Amino acid sequence: MYKKSSWTFNEEVSLEFDHHVRQSVPFYDLIQSSLVALSDYFVTPSGLIYDLGCSTGETIALIEKRHPTKNLRFIGIDNSESMLQQALMKNKYNHRAIFKAQSLENYSFEEKSRFILSILTLQFIPIGKRKQIIQNIFESLHEGGAFVIVEKTLASSPLFQDIFTHLQYDMKIQSGLTPKEILLKEESLRGTMAPLSLADNMQLLVSAGFEVEIFIKHLKFTGFLAVKPHS
Numbered sequence: 001m002y003k004k005s006s007w008t009f010n011e012e013v014s015l016e017f018d019h020h021v022r023q024s025v026p027f028y029d030l031i032q033s034s035l036v037a038l039s040d041y042f043v044t045p046s047g048l049i050y051d052l053g054c055s056t057g058e059t060i061a062l063i064e065k066r067h068p069t070k071n072l073r074f075i076g077i078d079n080s081e082s083m084l085q086q087a088l089m090k091n092k093y094n095h096r097a098i099f100k101a102q103s104l105e106n107y108s109f110e111e112k113s114r115f116i117l118s119i120l121t122l123q124f125i126p127i128g129k130r131k132q133i134i135q136n137i138f139e140s141l142h143e144g145g146a147f148v149i150v151e152k153t154l155a156s157s158p159l160f161q162d163i164f165t166h167l168q169y170d171m172k173i174q175s176g177l178t179p180k181e182i183l184l185k186e187e188s189l190r191g192t193m194a195p196l197s198l199a200d201n202m203q204l205l206v207s208a209g210f211e212v213e214i215f216i217k218h219l220k221f222t223g224f225l226a227v228k229p230h231s
Helices: 011-024 028-041 058-066 081-090 127-139 158-174 179-188 198-208
Strands: 048-052 073-078 097-101 113-119 141-154 211-218 221-227
Touching (some): 028 141, 028 221, 081 097, 127 141, 141 198, 158 179, 198 211
Parallel strands (some): 048 113, 073 097, 113 141
Antiparallel strands (some): 141 221
């Protein structure tokens, strides 16, 4: 699974993803439940929801379960075919969910939405391309709609970064990962993941026109609620 500087969401990763992400991301289930709860304030009957970097489609399945009578429509975007296979299986009874194998850099939104998600996705996209992607998301939202983004974020100083990194290593070991697995994963992510600081993420969102608030923060992981204001 782990090769130096070559992390990919291949079939092996996809089959273990739901378990592995819970070993690696603090309070992942709380993040998911928070995202689902936030949907209450933005989704409308028959509305369209985008999940950008949908991985195994778990968030789509959870939102559909929360709003069974709203006939919501979903488009899940991911550039990993094996992830999308898992998403199709997890949402096999949801006939209003469509999954597309495509990169976000080249994706054109079909229609406007009131709720767009991106969970631990933009950090894998080259930094220079994120501004345009976020601007496209802003333009693809109805006024009053929300872009909910969760990212791994860099701390504001080397001291805090060092503390948070070691606390996260402790958490990973407590969740069952070995020190060797942690090291190999870190090596495989070299050159493929480029997190920004909390401030830099905020700046990208605000520059696009969003009003932004943080809805969850723990160690190196931050959730942003970005709302397109009414003109």
